[in-house]
Amino acid sequence: MTPSPEPAHDRVPLAPFWRQWSDRAVARAPAGWTGLIDELRDLQDAAAASAPPAETVARATALLADARRLLAAHTVADDEQLYGKLLRLPGRGQTLSPPLRLLSWTATEIVGEVTFGRFHSGSNDAVHGGAVALLFDEALGRLSDLDDRPPSRTVSLRVEFRSLTPVGRPLTVRARLLGQDGRKRRLAGVLRDGERLCAEADGLFLALRPGQR
Numbered sequence: 001m002t003p004s005p006e007p008a009h010d011r012v013p014l015a016p017f018w019r020q021w022s023d024r025a026v027a028r029a030p031a032g033w034t035g036l037i038d039e040l041r042d043l044q045d046a047a048a049a050s051a052p053p054a055e056t057v058a059r060a061t062a063l064l065a066d067a068r069r070l071l072a073a074h075t076v077a078d079d080e081q082l083y084g085k086l087l088r089l090p091g092r093g094q095t096l097s098p099p100l101r102l103l104s105w106t107a108t109e110i111v112g113e114v115t116f117g118r119f120h121s122g123s124n125d126a127v128h129g130g131a132v133a134l135l136f137d138e139a140l141g142r143l144s145d146l147d148d149r150p151p152s153r154t155v156s157l158r159v160e161f162r163s164l165t166p167v168g169r170p171l172t173v174r175a176r177l178l179g180q181d182g183r184k185r186r187l188a189g190v191l192r193d194g195e196r197l198c199a200e201a202d203g204l205f206l207a208l209r210p211g212q213r
């Protein structure tokens with residue numbers, strides 16, 4: 001795989017399994033679906049950052065219950081869901097982890113940018129450690145399954161928190177494939193705020209056998 005000529009997330013090559021998985025969701029996604037997910041992400045951040053008066057709480061709760069009822073009327077099985085499957089998008093159509101915008105990639109390394117919102121704050125404008133681990137799982141998992149490598153699952157992820165990870169600032173995440181031994185893939189990642197090292201991780205990913213889920 002040759003390095004990308006210019007940064008563009010939608011040019012990231014997808015392995016055949018993931019291309020089919022993602023394309024199927026894209027084909028089924030109704031107009032406006034990604035706008036709904038973006039709104040949901042902004043809502044999570046707005047809720048986390050607000051201290052509203054009771055009338056506002058009551059109104060927002062009623063609006064949310066309306067939205068929840070509208071969506072729940074169209075519940076589908078996991079195989080049919082759209083959430084999280086739009087792999088060409090930085091947030092891949094989910095709000096669990098913050099959007100990871102890929103800046104460059106090769107078969108063995110990806111570099112991306114991520115900004116955590118208030119939703120992922122633990123305390124004092126510092127990102128919750130579990131959210132940092134989530135980001136590493138996402139970044140390392142994506143690299144593990146990049147190129148033509150078969151799908152894998154995380155079996156081990158170790159995170160070292162080196163300094164506070166700030167909310168609301170663009171951070172750089174770099175993931176590297178260190179080596180492969182049969183089904184086992186060893187990967188490492190670093191998260192930086194400018195030059196400052198916020199956290200680093202190493203993970204073991206195991207390629208699934210045919211038929212394994």
Ligand SMILES: CCCCCCCC/C=C\CCCCCCCC(=O)SCCNC(=O)CCNC(=O)[C@H](O)C(C)(C)COP(=O)(O)OP(=O)(O)OC[C@H]1O[C@@H](n2cnc3c(N)ncnc32)[C@H](O)[C@@H]1OP(=O)(O)O
Pocket residue numbers: 012013014015018087102105110137138139141142143145146152153154155156184204206208209212
């Ligand atoms: C660049 C952008 C675009 C690209 C997009 C690409 C597509 C991306 C797609 C989507 C993007 C999102 C990315 C998110 C990623 C998130 C991933 C997760 O979080 S996955 C959920 C959490 N993980 C689990 O739930 C696993 C639970 N575990 C299992 O299910 C099983 O353990 C499984 C199937 C993984 C393996 O089970 P067995 O029975 O096949 O394998 P056995 O025999 O146990 O182990 C094989 C070898 O591995 C070692 N091993 C297993 N676990 C180990 C461990 N924890 N530490 C060390 N070694 C371990 C064993 O000792 C064995 O080694 P010996 O072959 O004997 O040498």
